Amino acid sequence: MYHPLIAQAALAVSFLAAASGPRNLVLSNDDGWATAQIRAQFDALVDAGYEVILSAPAVNQSGKGSRSKTPTTLDEPCEFDTCPVGSPAEGFNASNPRLNYVNGYPADAARYGIQTLSRQLFDGSGPDFLVSGPNIGLNVGISTQFSGTVGAAAEASKLGIPAIAFSGASGSQVSYTTLSTSPDAPSTLAAHTYAALTVRFLSTLFNSTASPFLPPGVILNVNYPSSERCPDPASYRWVLARNLWNPFATDVQVCEGSARLPHEAEVVRSEDGCFASVAVISAETKTDVGRATQAAVVESLRGLPLSCMD
Numbered sequence: 001m002y003h004p005l006i007a008q009a010a011l012a013v014s015f016l017a018a019a020s021g022p023r024n025l026v027l028s029n030d031d032g033w034a035t036a037q038i039r040a041q042f043d044a045l046v047d048a049g050y051e052v053i054l055s056a057p058a059v060n061q062s063g064k065g066s067r068s069k070t071p072t073t074l075d076e077p078c079e080f081d082t083c084p085v086g087s088p089a090e091g092f093n094a095s096n097p098r099l100n101y102v103n104g105y106p107a108d109a110a111r112y113g114i115q116t117l118s119r120q121l122f123d124g125s126g127p128d129f130l131v132s133g134p135n136i137g138l139n140v141g142i143s144t145q146f147s148g149t150v151g152a153a154a155e156a157s158k159l160g161i162p163a164i165a166f167s168g169a170s171g172s173q174v175s176y177t178t179l180s181t182s183p184d185a186p187s188t189l190a191a192h193t194y195a196a197l198t199v200r201f202l203s204t205l206f207n208s209t210a211s212p213f214l215p216p217g218v219i220l221n222v223n224y225p226s227s228e229r230c231p232d233p234a235s236y237r238w239v240l241a242r243n244l245w246n247p248f249a250t251d252v253q254v255c256e257g258s259a260r261l262p263h264e265a266e267v268v269r270s271e272d273g274c275f276a277s278v279a280v281i282s283a284e285t286k287t288d289v290g291r292a293t294q295a296a297v298v299e300s301l302r303g304l305p306l307s308c309m310d
């Protein structure tokens, strides 16, 4: 489906991206390099004017958290038969070397993108930022501990590259070829909606005057609600949330009269609106940071703006 609003938004953003701020991005995930969702995200980021290297697992590596291994020669085909058995541990699309697979875990793909591919493809320098996802399926609450999407973002942050993990309730683990063969499929629409939202979130963060954009060692965990219920990117609002429920925590106050942030599951599953949850988590513990660190991120996200659930 051709979406004129998305195309316009992408065009407006391309000037900003070109003008200043982060420009060189690594894109990773845990569902694999050839899924519709990561390819739609790649295309949307490129259309918005960013330089993007996709570096993601050769096969589905959901639920692998921060596991790591030395990537190995393929003893099965890449997902959706995108490379044959016996292919090297790392490989790329011959017609677009910015599309890369790594036959390891998500954290390995992120690290390879940052340490090896960026130096080769970004004129010798590392990336400015790592985008992980959007994951197919939510990563809220305790699931951040096992999520490879969060694992890839955490790995980047530990290597000094700021990163965000994005996940969405809708979509399915289908090939990127379905984006063109099934333009009206729910998985295609989800991929486009979430890709547009991610571009918008990043452009706002990168336009912020806060420095650094994210405190060191801190990543964001962003979750999108059902795109079947909320197909229009313009209808989404962004709500700062907690990763884990904690009655003793004192959070930064974003909304009048609430001492604690809502839980991210509560935000993203609410049917009172199209609410995306934004949780500020530590790359080490993959759960909530303290109030002062939350407050620094609120400052960076002033342009969104963050919203309340009413």
Ligand SMILES: *[C@@H]1O[C@H](CO)[C@@H](O)[C@H](O)[C@H]1NC(C)=O
Binding pocket: 060, 061, 062, 063, 173
């Ligand atoms: C990907 O891996 C996850 C975790 O093992 C599994 O739940 C899911 O069904 C897999 N997806 C596909 C398409 O095989």
Ligand SMILES: *[C@@H]1O[C@H](CO)[C@@H](O)[C@H](O)[C@H]1NC(C)=O
Binding pocket: 034, 082, 093, 094, 095, 096, 099
């Ligand atoms: C490689 O890129 C070409 C050109 O963009 C595309 O037609 C093809 O489907 C891609 N294959 C994979 C596995 O990415």
Ligand SMILES: *[C@@H]1O[C@H](CO)[C@@H](O)[C@H](O)[C@H]1NC(C)=O
Binding pocket: 016, 203, 204, 207, 208, 303
């Ligand atoms: C970028 O920031 C400037 C100054 O704060 C603001 O006027 C402008 O609307 C922002 N643009 C976007 C796309 O957020």
